[in-house]
Amino acid sequence: MPRRPVIAVAGLACETSSFSPARTLEPAFHPRRGDEIIEKYSFIQPGTPLGHAASWQGSLIGHALPGGVVTRDAFEGLTTEILSRLADIISNSETGIDGLWFDIHGAMCVEGIQDAEAELLRRIRVIIGAETIVSASMDLHGNVSQQLAHQTDLITCYRTAPHEDTMETKERACRHLVEILTSEPSEQRRPLKVWVQVPILLPGEQTSTRLEPAKGLYQLVPQVEATTGVLDAAIWVGYAWADEPRNHAVVVVTGWEINAVATNAKRLAEYFWKVRHEFHFAAPTGSLDDCLDQALISRDRPFFISDSGDNPTAGGSGDVTWGLSIVLSCPEFRHSTGPIVIYASIPGSEAVDCIAAAGIGETVTVTAGAEVDNIHHGPLRLTGIVHAIKLGDRDALVECVLRIGSVYVIITKQRKPYHHKSDFTELDLDPLSADIVVVKIGYLEPELFCMAANWMLALTPGGVDQDLVRLGHRQICRPMWPFDRSFPHAPSLTPQLIPMSNDSA
Template identity: 75%
Template sequence: MSDFPIIAIAGLACETSTFSPARTSAAAFHPRRGEEIIEKYKFLQSGTPLGDAANWQGALIGHALPGGTVTRSAFEKLAAEILSRLADIRLASEKGIKGLWFDIHGAMCVEGMDDAEADLLRRIRGVVGSETIVSASMDLHGNVSRDLAHQIDIITCYRMAPHEDATESKERACRHLVDLLKSGPEPPKRPLKAWVKVPILLPGEQTSTRMEPAKSLYRLVPEVESCPGVLDAAIWVGYAWADEVRNHAVVMVTGWKANEVTEKAKSLAEYFWKVREDFHFVAPTGSLDECIAQALVSPDRPFFISDSGDNPTAGGSGDVTWGLARILNSPDFQETENRVIIYASIPGPKAIDIIVAAGVGAIVTVTAGAEVDNIHCGPLTLTGKVHAIKFGDNDAVVGSVLQIGSVFVILTKLRKPYHRETDFTDLNLKPRAADIVVVKIGYLEPELFDMAANWMLALTPGGVDQDICRLGHSRISRPMWPFDTQFLQEPTFSPQLIPMSNMPF
């Protein structure tokens, strides 16, 4: 593959809430290097169309579980290694690095920085050079600043929420990159990019593509992409639980015809704005008490409840005990013969040590939770029977279940999202047979959605509170829907055209 263009792979991804007291370390990114990156992405492996189209060289990628702000030391450590590895790849090649796949999420917040992804790419550009073609794949809950859009040559994002098309979107970004590198002159001509800010900032639970109006909005994307002269179209709803200037919705259309990309970007932005009042939560909502009351009277089983304010896959710390405390204090669940309720989950490293030492079947008293986020409720002391223990979990490390009355509480060494049926069955739990399953999540991931006979979204407190207007944003640009419902002047959507040129970055 020595005659094939070298395409490097680098990026850091972490969806981070600035309203959570948690901090994200370098280890949390679980960095992959070199061939480990190719092993992760099957569409880049030898024998695939993309794998055989270029000489893919992994530098470093890191994908952390969503959480609190990334420490500056963690970012600098990982960024330095990315730059070092890219420098090695460039030195080993006579023709240099022709392309870069920037594998990011887009909502990473770093201590002392306002636009971490743009800063990282600027540093990368300093190593690989301004002529390297960069293609980025992002989460639709990421943020695209004007600065980031300028530095990237072609950019795309997921078109589904939940993100069932994540792999497809990453593959699309790589295919765009290969196509550009093969398109003609050396260096390749850069496409035009039309960037439009949309003054809307909504949580993902109001913008799921399972329902309207997001379903119709995102249905327009492939229609625009199919137009002559258009390479890619993308809509970002933005990330609602961080307080930075770049947190807002964005539309981008990339292609070769200035009139086409600007007109299409404008039409998508205008439609997004037109339907802004139609965005609603993906499920019925209520306080936790209201959700439990509804679940108790409903004949539907299992009845799922999202404890949404501390959702670890949106950036919550995962150790807020507020919801569990209310459940354990409820007389409806204090007797073992009452309706079975499963709660997922609370981290408690010290509690796990006691549980492991005691073993399955033992009665133990442990304290867990609120080691990171104790704003809403303190640690809980729990006495119950050890129902199950599992070792070797990728996220939790050690998971366990403590039965307290009719409540089966999942306790973990490290925080873990519970998205799959096996997450429960591996702990000797039967979620399909339970009356109520409470999960720290927002909209239900596909397996949970398919399993739930009914469900509600509990508007609970935490670092990813669904009531975003009460979080206290102070740095986002205003006016911004829904923080502001009255605009003195209707927004005008005039796409900023970022021209094709080999301009310095």
Template identity: 65%
Template sequence: MPARPVIAIAGLACETSTFTPSKTLAPAFHPKRGDEIINKYAFIQPGTSLARAADWQGALIGHALPGGVVPRSAFEELASEIIMRLKDIVAARPIQGLWFDIHGAMCVETLDDVEAELLRRIRRVIGPDVLVSASMDLHGNVSRDLCHQTDLITCYRMAPHEDTMETKERACRNLVDLISQGPAGSGLGTPERLRPIKAWVPIPVLLPGEQTSTRDEPAKHIYGAVPAVEAVEGVIDAAIWVGYAWADEPRNRAAVVVTGWDETAVSEGAEKLARLFWDAVEDFKFVAPSGSFKDCLDAALASKAHPYFISDSGDNPTAGGSGDMTWGLTQLVARPEFKDASGPIVIYASVPGPEAVRMAVEAGVGATVTVTAGAEVDHIHSGPITLTGRVHAIKHGDRDAVIEVVLQVGSIFAILTKLRKPYHKEHDFTDLNLKPRSADIVIVKIGYLEPELYDMAADWMLGLTPGGVDQDLERLGHHRIRRPMWPFDKKFPKQPNLGARIIPASNKPLPESND
């Protein structure tokens, strides 16, 4: 019986805004090593078909909460350990594949296109003949260089990302199939094995996720076309990337990659998907009614639909916001409607304040405290906020927040945290003795509502609030992205080139190009 192929796993994932003043340090990646990686992914654990098909060897992966730019020293610390661990794996026995587990929108000080840089370093260790399969977020960025260094590359097909594990498993399954089979007569058992053909099409569009959710048109029908392209004979995988709008790098834009064995099939499929995207460019709108924070509060108070959700989108920590801006909460507590405990019940999530949390914990549930929180990192739009209220709840042990406290100020239940945290699940609230379904208004630092919140909301609006992930892209000040680029440019001197670029195999030189 032939030995199972050995596949290593490595990668760093973080969605980072260059407009957010916070920094994403190495511990924020919560690195996993060796068997910790296998234990994270059920589809490669012992007893599964993928575990029977290959010997999976974890090097290091790190997945950080979105935030600000990664310092160069933090990247070098993690990248160096990845290289060291891969050297140990390769020294033990030859490897045939690498699963590159990334997001695709990480920004590192003094480096552009850092995922391509990391893979370039990895290639120096594993060699040119090892097959590499990358799995990405559809809000990642696919440069020509990154596409070239991979043999297989795919991304999520849903936003919100309900297919995260399905996508990662697909990347692994395609890699196993490529190593073990390939096309008839490909000679995959030799170093001269054939590589799949990749057709890459960059699209001069850079839009936020809140205009490109696959729940809504036009993204719904654009992503709905992916399975048909993938089903064409000679195609292995088809993928569309929206790109990441809140970083100012030359690689940032939408892209399509179709991978397979038939050059005509992958080219035609990539061009079809790219044209669908470009032809719909003027149809992309926000996923919900939008307006200023005041507009949203006025609408929520006038509505009979409860709970009424409002996205405080400019400081969304799961898009790259610092999460510690106080702007929204400051506006909220200034409203006279919420001054009294008998007013409309509002839940606000959230503002970090380590000292405020410490004081509330020390005082205990039921105590009245005066605390100051927020704006330790991002004080561009507002400074710290001082609140006097009753401690409603305390929770210890959260993976992100560490400690959470709820402070009742009038009819507002404000969540304060030791460290920033996204609030996406109903239990995030009920664990704090809050009842979001019974509240009048729930305000969350988020963009489009995640599935559980979306299902809970009787109605909702997207608040166009300031911050490091401001939905008004044109006021952020991009100056390094390629131009022309929609929506920064509404008129193009000529139609963009949506022709497929055939990217050479990863073990072949990449020619110079202006793309």
């Protein structure tokens, strides 16, 4: 019976804005270790085809809510544990580690380090060796430098935004890894990789695969993948709210025939460049005042508004008070008989303690927000009636709802994204019965999108400001679309063959 290959699982994931004053600490990664990792992913559990084909060994994975730059101490602490656990796996295996699933996002910024995921994998390679086959799965909003591509043997990313193929992508990365490791010895070989830098850097809200041209662009991926000689094709939009040279779009195609992978990589890159003028926001946009005016005029209910500049799932701090201050200043919402508005959300640790101590039905005055990001507006003093209190949320820890006039403000112990209907109903709020729902988000996640009778994207300030030019990038490669509208010459978009990971860089 053929020997089952030993495959380790490791990785750190955090989408981080270098334009936010927030910092991401080690506990935010909620690390999973050993068997906890196998329990997280059903497709590698015993009894499944992949689980049967290999011996999966968990090292450590950590997936943090997007936020500010990761502290150096957090990175070093988690990395040290990853390396230690990988060394233990090797020492407890007669054959060492045959493969590694590198479970990352790809847009993690760390204090004092550029290209954090490549640095993490470089250190991992010291432990597992150059011969170990590494397969990485990523978010399409991650960044693939040449060095990261060099350190991996297989690398792929999501094909939908919003991300509805997260698990499918991770499973594909693992399936390709197993196929290579379990092939006949005479057939086992590392696939060829070609990498193309595309000088485009756009926010996710302009590259949703629900709409053209991103929809058509990503529909080309499975066509390329079906080509003889191609194993996998991937397009990274890149992450727009960090400022490193690696922040730009990339195409990577892997396979067994150089002409097939190079030709198709160039095809994807050229199409991406060709349609650059056609990218637009996934919804009508305007200032927050514009969006509120339109929502009040509209008969569509509920009308959703994205407070996009402080989106905590893109890297915003989540505690910018600017948007809520505008909502509460509207005269239409000052009385309980006004249009019902839900605002999600604002963190306020001391405010939550005060509200929870007072209890439902009581009137309280608290101060919340701007504990981290007070660049655009300071803390808000809020007086209202306690509508709901909920304990034990994984992200928020404690959630409270304060009714101020006709506005139901969700206040949290720690920041939290609101993506699901249950996020509201568990707080005794019915978003379908509300007139206006303001959520700190970019494009609407699937459940919100289905609930919204209409919606607009408010171009608000914050660490993930949709107006990229006013953020002040300094380290990205220029020229870069749309920062630069004219180029001295057309980009070559020439596919570059990336050396195998066991070759010299």
